[in-house]
Amino acid sequence: MLTIKIKNIPVLCLLIALVVSGCSGNQTANETEEELIERALAIHDRILTLDTHADTPLRMIQPGFDMAERHDPNETGSKVDYPRMKEGGLDGIFFAAFVAQDIRDDDGNSRAKALCLQMIDSIRTSTERNSDIVGLALDPDDAYALEKDGKRAIYIGIENGYPIGKDISNVELYYEKGVRYITLVHSSNNDLADSATDPNGAEHGGISDFGEQVVKEMNRLGIMVDVSHGNDSVFYDAIAMSEAPIIASHSNARAVTEHNRNMTDEMLRLMAKNGGVVQLTMLGIYLRDTPPNPEKEAAMDSLLKSLKPRDQMTQEDATAARQAFNDINAKYPDPPATVKHVVDHIDHIVKIAGIDHVGIGCDFDGGGGIEGVWDASEVMNITIELVRRGYSEEDIEKIWGGNLVRVFKEVQAIAKRIQSE
Template identity: 75%
Template structure:
């Protein structure tokens, strides 16, 4: 039944994308070059394992009444991922990241963060159990391929922001036992593990903290991928030195293409290749292109900040309210979205600098990701279409869409086995 629905979904997409072309049974030469290219791309997209390493969907899953089995309209609800749209886009596997925003770093704050994190993880597990006919919980690299053969989507779990670890190293193993297979060390503000690339107050630890280094070692021991997205440059270099296994950037882009502190320099990309790791390209407009002029937004933001105290004098709560207010203004005065062509430009650059074995896809759906042409999970095939237009082969596309991340995942697990076999 699932395979029938899978096939029907792709046939429907093909009809939409190739509207006006001759019936499929007619001779190939009757189709335009563009139509032939799209058909070739969709066939490749269907054959390869398509894996998205970052979606903040667990935040949706804990909302009362939100059902992953229902198709949601992104323009009405803001939701970018559900199981029907994964099928429509032929997205075979995804990492659902349990995201906890940075808050007060004390016992009470750490406890609240842990409770929320576990709630999201449990919601993912419960959803896979309720929808076992279409999805399955994945824990190991090969699970994605096994579930694909069954006609099901593979659901992996990650954590975005190490804040829920608190100051208790034992929490790392707790999360691993719950199914977590990568942890993003830090988010938009510094935490007890590491420095953020975007903390208004700047660096605190000079990269990864002493406790953070213990967390990295424990992740290596257990087989959890170390994710450096959102970390500042020093966090990247520290992780490269500290980790005994290759690292990942679950949703980051190229700084040479778009100048943003969240993106990675060419030097970082080269080191990522030497490390054997992978950079997962994200579909967030501000990281894909320089924002065009937006006078209305600039004026409103300036007026907002004029009535606020300096950032360095704000409490964490006040800084959180400031970011919330700025997000509201950006929603009120939106800039044009980046395009799938912008995304492919970053892929081209990363391939040129780091090589085809060190780039992947991490869309950041439900966390700000969503661009023109890849607005939600139902449209991810447009990435493949653009790559085919640019001359990428099926083997290269397979690496970009899933093969590279799976390779790193396997090495991380192998390193964990070696550490556990030979504890120092």
């Protein structure tokens, strides 16, 4: 539900006018900018709005971080809390327990599992403590039931299959804890699959034999298979191996912005054939070509030259390197991507794959956040731009959650069938 009162709309218009173009191509005859925004906000309020990817558990495990409190995104860097979900009219979200890829031995695997379980517990504890405003959601229809009750739906995902380690029984353990999708891999290769961004290139040629067992186990349990961050072969393997449709919880279109993390038109067409869904993400580098920034490139270059080889890095070295990267990014920022870039990607995916195969996964608290959709309180600006470009309420309902719910139901139905065989 939206909390913006109609009397505040002129102020909101002004704010939005700063970030959204004044193009009035699809405004209905005689509709003013104020009326278009009012119409868009009414749609945003009526439909279920579901964001499939936020790394907020990274913050939830920090001592003293309270999801029921409103945080200033510029002071704290935090992008999601329950008050801002309400402000933005965001009805539901998948909080991903994200564990960064580290050493793939028994110790590394058990540390990853412990951290993953800690994050899942923090999500569950937070929803229990705030049961007057949010609820843990496990089934597709739970989001609608919670919305009816005026509560935000909190789903759980896992970003990076690393915490599964080499033990297939962990998949069921995570399912029992409430996990409903698993992103097979993250920025580096793991035991399940190859990453789109591993500096050493591919290792398994897509999904490994163990990764295939994991996919089958996810199919049996009713966990959605998420191919975001996987390389192209992972996508094709997942389509071939999974009995259920797959998702990309936070990925964009490569024909619009050239990046390994984005999906080619061929992949988009296959995603449509598969019945799956691609959830658009709010990361500048995946949304538009980065304009040249020579000072930043020079600073990155000298940092890279100063770093030890990866296999000689201690945990402290890695943390310091990450901090140095962040400092350079903060010192030489790239011009921001905008909500228009987001809807350019949506337009393209709709053209190639159709309206039934696109959704939204903002990646807040994992790098997501652009001009006009900086945090959860601003997600209605996506709806306003969709209305401006002529999308119908039915289309917008599909984009904002209907498509994902359809896939989720299909995944569950297939699990039921497998279990009864």
